[in-house]
Amino acid sequence: MDAQTLIARRIALELKDGMLVNLGIGIPTLVAGYVPAGINVFFQSENGLIGTGPIPEGALVQARLTDAGGRPVTAIPGACTFDSSISFGLIRGGHVDMTVLGGMQVDAQGLLANWMIPGKMVPGMGGAMDLVTGARRVVVAMQHTAKGKAKIVERCDLPLTSARPVDLVVTELAVIAQQGGRLRLIETAPGVSVEQVLAATEAKLDVAAGVTTMAIS
Template sequence: MKQPMDHETMAMRAARELQDGNVVNLGIGIPGLASNFIPEGRSVIFHSENGVLGFGPLLDESDGDVDLINAGGQFVSAMPGMSFFSPADAFAMIRSGHIDVTIMGGLQVSERGDLANWMMPNRGIGNVGGSMDLAAGAGKIIVTMEHVTKDGQMKIVRKCSYPVTGLACVSLVITDLAVIEVTPKGLVLREVAPGYTAQDIQAVTEPKLIVAKDLKEVSL
C-alpha cells in the first residue's frame, strides 16, 4: 500500500542528516519540527537569524518568554552555553560558512538545485526574510516540501518558474514521497516512501531522475 510521509516523518528523515557537532538553522514549519528528532547521541547547535545560538526545544505559547524567540517567532528554551548577538553577526555567520546545515521549505526546486521559496507569484509580494542569505551561505541546504502542489502541479522542475531564492544551492530534497539528492549529473532518487516505485516518483517529477543503484524505502 502506498503511504506518503506525514510532516513529522519528513522532519524525522531530515533530522537524520544532522551530524554530531553541526551548527544548524531551521526554517519555519516542517524544518522546525526536525529539532524534536535529533538522533540519539548527536548534539547540534541551533542558530537563528535574529541573533541567538545554542537554544533548546520549542516551548508552548503560554510558557514562552517574548525575549527568547527564534526567527520564525516561536518561543524557544534557554540552554547552557547559549549566546546572544546582533542580526548582522548572525548573518555574518551564515555568509561566512559557519552554518553547517539549513533545512528550509520550498515552493520549487530545479534540476540543478535552484530554489524558489520566497514568493508566490499570484500574491505579487513576498517575505524574503533570511532565505536568500541562507541559500547563499549555508553549508548544506536541505529542502523539505510536498512533492506536488495541492492542485497536483510538479514542484521538482527543470527550471523554476517562481522567483528564485538562490541558484544551484540545494543538496537534498525530502518530500512526502521521496528523498532526492542534487548531484552534478542530475537528480538522484535515493529513497521512496513505503509502497512507491521509481516510476511513481518519476511520474510526478519533471526532470529525468537517475535511480540510485541501492534505491530503498525511507528508513528512520
C-alpha cells in the same frame, strides 16, 4: 505518520554531532524535535540565537524568545544571543554547517525557489538567500506536490532564491540528491515505489542503482 513528521524525522538523520544548523520556517522547525540520541547539535536562528531548543508549551512560552519567523522557542543551557549582523556574518562567512529550508519549487538542476509568489503577499526573503549561498550544506524540506501539482519541476517559474543549487531534497515520497547539476532519486518513503515518485515529479530524475527505503529516526 503524517507527511511533515516523516520529512522532519528523515532530515534529522542528516545531523552530525557538533554541527551548527539553521532551521527555516515551516516543516524545518520540526527537525529540532527528532535529533538522534547522543547527538549534540547547535541550532542557529537568523534573528540572533544559537542554542534553540524544542518548541515550548504553555507557561514556558516567552514573547521575547522567538525564532526568525516570530514563533516561540526555547533556549538550551549554554545558548547565546547576539544581534542579527553577527548572525548573518556567521551565515555569510560559511560557518553554518547545514541549513534546512522549505521550498515552493526545486528545478532539475537543484535550484530553489522558496521566497516569493508574484502577486501574493508572503513573508519575503528573510535569510534564505544568504543561507542557500553561505551554508556548507543545503537541505530542502517540502511536500512533493501542492494541490496535485509537482513542486520538483523542470524549470522554476517562481523567482529563484540563489544561483547555488541545493544538496538534498526530502519529501514525504522520496529523498533526492543533487549531484553535478542533476537530481538523483536515492530513497523512497516506506510503501512508495520508484514509479510513484517519478509520476509525481515533473523534472527528469536520475535513478540511483539500488534505491533504498527511507530510514526514519
